[in-house]
Amino acid sequence: MSALTFTPKSDSAYNIDCRRLTPNILANLTAAQIENLSLLNTKNSPKITDCFDISGTDANHIIFKNTHHQLDYIGHKMSHGTITIEGDCGDFLGANMRGGNIICHGNANDRVGDQMRRGLILIAGNAGDYCGSRMIAGTIGIYGNIGSNTGFAMKRGTILLTQTPKLHATIQDCGTHTLPFLALLFKSFSAFNTPFNALKNLRVQRYAGDLACDGNGEILICNTNVSA
C-alpha cells in the first residue's frame, strides 16, 4: 500500500485546518469516504477534495506534498502512525498529539507541539514562536532556527535544538552534560530521512523548564559540529 498523500490544489486565500487528516480519523475509511469527508466537522466546511488532491491508501502513513505555511493543525490529536510533510506547514503542528511521528522536511510556524502529550515531531527547517508551548510530554526536534518563547509553560518533554534560542526567564540553565538516553533517541531518528541522522554527540547544553510549570521539561542544545 502506498502512503495516503494530500497535495494542496493551490495557494489558498485562507488557512486550511488539517486536524481531520490524521491516521486516527482516516484509518479504515475507503478512498470514496475520504474524498467525501468534510475538512472540518462543521455545517459549511469544504470537503477535503475541495482543497487537496488525494492519492494512495495507507492512512497509517500520511504524506503532505507541495505544502505551504497555511496548513494548520497537521497531526492534531494523532496517536499513532506517521505524517510526513514535504514542505512547510502552518501553526499548531502536532498540537495535542498523543503518539506517532510527524516529520516535517520544511519549516513550521508557531505553536509546534502545543499541549503535546506523546510522540515525536522532527522539523528539518525552522520553527516559529512558542514551540512546545504547554507541552505535557513527548519529543520535538528542530534542526534549524527557532522563534521566541520556546517551551513556554511546558510541563515535561524534550525539545531538541541545534542552536541556542533566546529563552524566557523561567527556563533554567542546567549546564553541559552527556546524556546516555540520547544514544537511544538518535538511533530511533534513523528511521526517518532527516538531518537529525547526523547527530552523534551525546554531550548537550541542558535547560530545564518551564519553572512556572514544575520545570520537568527540558530544552537540549545539540552540538552538530563535534562527533561522538
Added chain:
Amino acid sequence: MRGTRVIITALNHKWAYHAANAMTGFATSVIGCGVEAGIERELSADETPDGRPGISILMFAMGSKVLMQQLETRMGQCILTCPTAAAFAGIESDDQISLGKHLRYFGDGYQTSKLIQDSNGKSKRYWRIPVMDGEFLVQETTGMVRAIGGGNFLILATSQTAALHAAETAIEAMKQVPNVIMPFPGGVVRSGSKVGSKYPKMFASTNDAFCPTLKGLVNSELSDEIESVMEIVIDGLSFDDIATSIRVGIQAICDLGEVSGVRRISAGNYGGKLGPHHFKLHEIMGVASS
C-alpha cells in the same frame, strides 16, 4: 521456573562487569538465595541498545513473584549504584516485569521518562533518574518467560585436581552456549545434595552416595578409584538450550581423554521426581553423535 534476561551496559567492560558481578552475586541456588543468576556472555558495543559495552545476565526463580522481587532489589542495590551503568530488557515476552518501573521513584520527582521507538517501530519506555555521576538510564520493564533450572551432570575423577580441571574445561565450553548459565562459583558445585536429611528441619543434605570419603560407610555410587566428584548445574531458557549445554560440556571433558583422570560422568536425578524435565545423558550425547 521463570527466567529473565537483563542487558547491563557501562562506560567500558570493566564497569559493566562490576555491575553484573554484583547483580549476580549470592545467586547460586533458589533454595538459599531466592534466585539463580549468572553472566550469560559479554556484549560488544554494537550489540547493546545504547551502543556501549555490555553484559548479558540471566536470572531464574521458582515463581514470578520472587523473580520480580529479587530483580527489583538487585537492580536498586547493584545497578543503580554502579557508576555509568544502565540496564535494558534482554528478552521479549508478553509477561513484563519491572526493571526500572519502581526504581524511578529514587529520582524523588526529578525522574523523567522517554518513550523511544526501537528499530521495529515499537515504543519502549525508559526512565532517566538523576544520580550523582549524571543520569541513570533504565528501561521500564523486561520480559519474563518460562524457563528450566537444575539441569546437571557429575564428573567423577581419580583426584580433586583432575575433577576440577575437567569441570573448568567443561565450563569454558559451555559458556559459549547461549541462553544458559551455570550459577555456582566458577560454574562448579562441590556440595551436591540429596533430598532430605536425618535432621527434620533440613530439606536437603550432602549427597553421601557421591562423597568419596564415605565409601564403605554408605551405599556409595563411587568405585574404588574415584576420589573426587564435581557437579555442574545449568539453568536455561529451554530444554534444548540446557541439553545442548550438557552435550557441549561432556564432549569437552571426553576430548581431554583418559589422561584427564575422569572415569565416569553421571547426574543427580533424585529418583526422577524433582521437576518434570529429565535430561537423559545417553540420549543427549546420542543426539550429538548422530
